[in-house]
Amino acid sequence: MKCPYCSAPDSKVVNSRPSDDGASIRRRRECLRCARRFTTYERAQLEPLMVVKRGGLREAFNPDKLLRGLTLATEKRPVDPEALRAFAYGFEDEVGASELPSEEIGRRAMTFLRPLDDVAYIRFASVYRDFDSLERFIEEIRGLKDRGEG
Template sequence: MRCPFCGEENTRVIDSRPAEDGSSIRRRRQCDNCVKRFTTYEKVEAIPFIVIKKDQNRESYDRSKIERGIFRSCHKRPMSVDEINKLIDEIETTIFNMEVKEIPSSKIGEIVMDKLKDFDQVAYVRFASVYREFKDVNTFMDEIKKILDN
């Protein structure tokens, strides 16, 4: 690991422990040249997979697209960034546990909506309105009635 201070390639691991999120390892390192310390994180590399879009085009999975959609739907709602990130992690775990190489974007959207419904009903309706392309107020009302009936 290259030292961020002097650029030396020889560094030593002084301490290793699980990071707070439990999905990575936190390592304290020390440079053999300048003796300064720094922290690195080691995480398991996820197997890349492909998302099949509505128009049948394929693109690499991109977590930031899910993040943007959820953050927009949760705008001005009473939840912390940590809670939202935990939700996104749950969604991603559900997707990865499917152990597929390709997944339709519609399946990802359904997973997101399913998780959002339990997380925050207003955020769910906001997300669903964009995802399902609601055309009028009646479509909103139908979705809200479904929530109220459950």
């Protein structure tokens, strides 16, 4: 397993246990070069969830890509990184479909973020909905306030 910090190719498993949902194995690893620790999840993949992009292109769902987007949206916000990880890595199991439009993934991510943090929600929405002006930000914020969420 390649280290996410220094890209060294070797690490050792320090601890292994089933994840909370029992569908994967959580492994704590330690890099043999920089000695930093990181977590990986291992699970059986029977049939990958296919994501249908806006242009019609299909690609396999990548939880790391979803986690990266959620992490960017919640940067410097009081949101538990483990909650983000659990959502991203549990997403495929929760969907129960073999194919999903990318827009639906974005909608579900926004629904997940909304009760956690308004700022993170707006950050994610600005990318997902491709805000192109200050007015779009203001409109979305007003929508939150009108729903009594802001």
